Amino acid sequence: MPSSESLEDLRRANPRNQPGFAELVDEYEPLKAQIVATPIAAPRRSKPRRLPRRRLIGVSMAVAALTVAAMLGGVFLSGGSTDSAYAAAKKAVAVTSANAVNSGTIVTRLSRDGATVATETTSWNGSDISLKNVFDTASELRLVGQDSYELRSDGRWTHYDASALGLPAFLKEMLASARVDVAGTTVRNIIDATSGLEQTENADGSTTYSGTANADASIGVVIDTTTGSVLALVTRAIRPIANAKDRSTVVSVQLTVGSDGLISSLRVSFQSDGKSWAQTSDYSQLGSTPAITAPAAGTVVEGKLVKAHAPVADPSAATKTG
Amino acid sequence: MTEAERERRRRFDALFRENIAGIASYCSWRSRSSGDEQDAVAEVFLTVWRRLDDVPAGEAARPWLYATARRVMANQARAQARRARLNEKLTTVSSNDEGGAQQSEDPVAALVHDVLCRLTPRDREVLLLAEWEGLSPAEIAKVLRCPAVTARGRLHRARRRFRAAYDESQAQSDASEARRQLPGGGAAHLIQPSRQIASER
Numbered sequence: 001m002p003s004s005e006s007l008e009d010l011r012r013a014n015p016r017n018q019p020g021f022a023e024l025v026d027e028y029e030p031l032k033a034q035i036v037a038t039p040i041a042a043p044r045r046s047k048p049r050r051l052p053r054r055r056l057i058g059v060s061m062a063v064a065a066l067t068v069a070a071m072l073g074g075v076f077l078s079g080g081s082t083d084s085a086y087a088a089a090k091k092a093v094a095v096t097s098a099n100a101v102n103s104g105t106i107v108t109r110l111s112r113d114g115a116t117v118a119t120e121t122t123s124w125n126g127s128d129i130s131l132k133n134v135f136d137t138a139s140e141l142r143l144v145g146q147d148s149y150e151l152r153s154d155g156r157w158t159h160y161d162a163s164a165l166g167l168p169a170f171l172k173e174m175l176a177s178a179r180v181d182v183a184g185t186t187v188r189n190i191i192d193a194t195s196g197l198e199q200t201e202n203a204d205g206s207t208t209y210s211g212t213a214n215a216d217a218s219i220g221v222v223i224d225t226t227t228g229s230v231l232a233l234v235t236r237a238i239r240p241i242a243n244a245k246d247r248s249t250v251v252s253v254q255l256t257v258g259s260d261g262l263i264s265s266l267r268v269s270f271q272s273d274g275k276s277w278a279q280t281s282d283y284s285q286l287g288s289t290p291a292i293t294a295p296a297a298g299t300v301v302e303g304k305l306v307k308a309h310a311p312v313a314d315p316s317a318a319t320k321t322g
Numbered sequence: 323m324t325e326a327e328r329e330r331r332r333r334f335d336a337l338f339r340e341n342i343a344g345i346a347s348y349c350s351w352r353s354r355s356s357g358d359e360q361d362a363v364a365e366v367f368l369t370v371w372r373r374l375d376d377v378p379a380g381e382a383a384r385p386w387l388y389a390t391a392r393r394v395m396a397n398q399a400r401a402q403a404r405r406a407r408l409n410e411k412l413t414t415v416s417s418n419d420e421g422g423a424q425q426s427e428d429p430v431a432a433l434v435h436d437v438l439c440r441l442t443p444r445d446r447e448v449l450l451l452a453e454w455e456g457l458s459p460a461e462i463a464k465v466l467r468c469p470a471v472t473a474r475g476r477l478h479r480a481r482r483r484f485r486a487a488y489d490e491s492q493a494q495s496d497a498s499e500a501r502r503q504l505p506g507g508g509a510a511h512l513i514q515p516s517r518q519i520a521s522e523r
Contacts, residue, residue: 006488007453007481013434014454015350016343024350025343031364032338035371036331 037195085199089191089209092257096283097184098124101262103289106181108281123285124182128292131178143175144294150303157295160303187255187266194253205259213251262286334371341387342367344455348388351450352395365394385457385464392465437487445480452477 015021094100103125110118121132129143140151149157180186191197194211201207254267262283269278294300345366346359353359369390370377378386438446451457451465463473 006485006492009430009488010434010438010449010453010484013428013431014347016347016454018431021343021347025346028342028346028360028363031367032335035364035368036334 085197085209086191088199088207089197089255089257090188092255092261092263093184093187093191095261096263096286098182099184101286102126104182104286105284105289106281107284108279110279111277113276122178122181123289123292124178125289125291129175129178129182130292131175141175141178142292142294143178144292147294148175149295149300152301155299157300158303159300187263190253190266190268191255202256206264207257209255209257211253213253330374334374337370337377337383337387338367341384344384345387345391348391348451348455349395351454352391352447353398358398362391362394362398366391369394382464385461388451388455388457388461388465389467433488433491437484437491440487441480441483444476445483448473448476449480449484452481 096104098104103123105121105123108120108122109116119134121130121134123130127143128145131141133139142149142157146161148160150160151157190213191209193213195213197209197211199207199209251268251270254265254269255263256265256267258264264283266281267278268280269276271277342363346363349359349362349366353362366387370387377383438450441449448462448466451462452459457465459474459477460470462477463470466473466476468476
């Protein structure tokens with residue numbers, strides 16, 4: 001066949017020319033409405049804006065006047081409006097994050113119709129992180145200083161120098177996700193994606209912030225389209241729902257903040273294929289999570305790709321884990 | 323709704339209307355399944371909505387959108403690699419997706435698909451951005467973040483390799499078709515296994 005025809009055939013095979021493509025594009029129309037309903041985060045200022053001295057005084061006087069008025073009238077300035085619920089929820093995120101609390105533990109459980117199908121525990125102490133997954137078998141990843149350790153099926157640990165180029169990509173990803181979680185970015189993103197956030201004071205002094213979000217590209221559960229299984233934990237990976245029919249799913253969000261102002265739990269729940277899914281992240285040991293330690297030396301083998309550390313202790317292990 | 327919000331909505335609507343077919347097409351040939359494709363399209367336009375002020379005006383918007391789609395697909399691929407590990411552990415499968423790349427029944431389209439699969443990802447991408455998405459070399463350069471002259475060179479080489487691979491595949495296909503049409507040609511192939519079993523007995 002003459003070569004010029006090959007490119008013609010290529011152009012004819014364009015998916016846009018295939019039957020059904022126009023209908024496929026039409027199916028995206030509802031997406032537009034969902035997207036424009038997504039709240040836009042206020043642009044961040046790179047540097048704090050300096051107010052003129054005179055204006056600062058004016059602001060102070062206004063605040064003082066309002067405070068006096070509130071005291072006299074018995075009015076509380078906090079709470080009430082949706083805007084203040086967002087502000088209060090984000091404040092709780094800020095004071096619970098790894099930037100503010102030296103150590104903490106987040107236990108996340110994914111349940112289907114009330115039965116737990118996966119559990120993930122993320123702990124941090126300083127910049128060290130431990131990440132444990134439990135489904136039918138347990139796996140664990142620890143980052144201690146510049147060293148990372150992955151628990152193997154035989155109970156030993158594979159060591160990688162996290163600063164070396166040799167750290168496998170999936171470990172980099174897991175660590176990056178865990179860092180994002182403990183930094184509070186994930187919860188902040190969920191709050192940003194949630195609309196109509198309402199604040200409820202509980203009898204025990206805690207506060208619950210509730211709202212709903214469309215399971216669009218900014219919040220959702222991960223449903224693997226190849227297997228059809230729900231497989232990722234929302235707070236670990238903010239990923240869109242992979243199935244178009246689930247994209248319209250309304251996700252219920254509940255953030256509970258204790259009387260100490262720290263987050264105690266985040267619950268994200270939704271319905272999919274007639275099943276009730278819920279993901280609950282419980283925060284605990286804030287400020288008292290023990291140090292993340294390296295595994296005992298005798299249980300550690302060197303990962304194949306580590307370049308900064310010399311000899312490979314167990315060549316057979318190295319080939320398996322590389 | 324303020325006038326600024328209305329203007330923002332109008333601009334997004336226009337960008338969506340003008341580019342949804344192109345982005346859907348790009349994501350369809352870059353993704354492994356229909357679900358991934360829909361995810362990616364949603365994420366691209368959500369990015370557009372959130373970063374509307376950063377989207378260049380006029381013709382320059384199109385390569386910006388393709389570049390965004392390219393990053394979204396790359397992130398998706400990375401996430402899939404990570405999820406694959408967890409997927410091994412999950413046994414609860416409630417399949418709700420027909421999934422998988424669609425196979426064309428058209429023999430020419432199938433041949434094109436086969437040849438595209440044999441190209442390197444880099445060749446395939448630059449070729450399809452030009453031939454399927456209609457992007458100029460200058461626009462492709464913006465998507466791939468490389469100089470225009472580099473994009474032009476890559477496109478030239480990708481076209482040359484596609485032609486060569488296509489012609490070779492076509493020739494092989496013609497030859498096998500000719501063999502199949504020979505008296506007994508196809509039948510001999512089909513009965514070979516049973517002959518082998520018979521001889522083993």
